[in-house]
Amino acid sequence: MYAVHYTQRAAKSIKKLPRDVQLRILDSIDELAKDPAAHMKRLKGERDVPIFSHRMGEYRILFTLNNAQLVILVLNVGNRRDIYKAL
Numbered sequence: 001m002y003a004v005h006y007t008q009r010a011a012k013s014i015k016k017l018p019r020d021v022q023l024r025i026l027d028s029i030d031e032l033a034k035d036p037a038a039h040m041k042r043l044k045g046e047r048d049v050p051i052f053s054h055r056m057g058e059y060r061i062l063f064t065l066n067n068a069q070l071v072i073l074v075l076n077v078g079n080r081r082d083i084y085k086a087l
Contacts, residue, residue: 002033002065002072010074017077021059025077028056033072036065043087051075051087062087 006014014022032039032054040052043062054061060083062075076083 002036002070004029004033004072004074006074007076010076013077017059025056025059025061028054029061029072029074032061032063036072040065043084045087055080060084 014025017025036052039054040063041055043051043053045051049064052063052065054063058080059077060080061077062083064073064075065071066073
């Protein structure tokens, strides 16, 4: 199982969401920590560190993965229409 860490931006984004959505997202992140390969899609673009997306309804969870240390770093969480503009 992977350890999950949140950036300050991701934590702030989650806190802004309605309570029921927050709980669904946190449950989804727990599932992601168990088996990230089954739930991720790599985003296109040239980056030093690949960024992945996890779909949860109309929301997206953007994260990076460190397989050597078994760590998932959640970068941002938000609605699909806005989340990719912040990259």
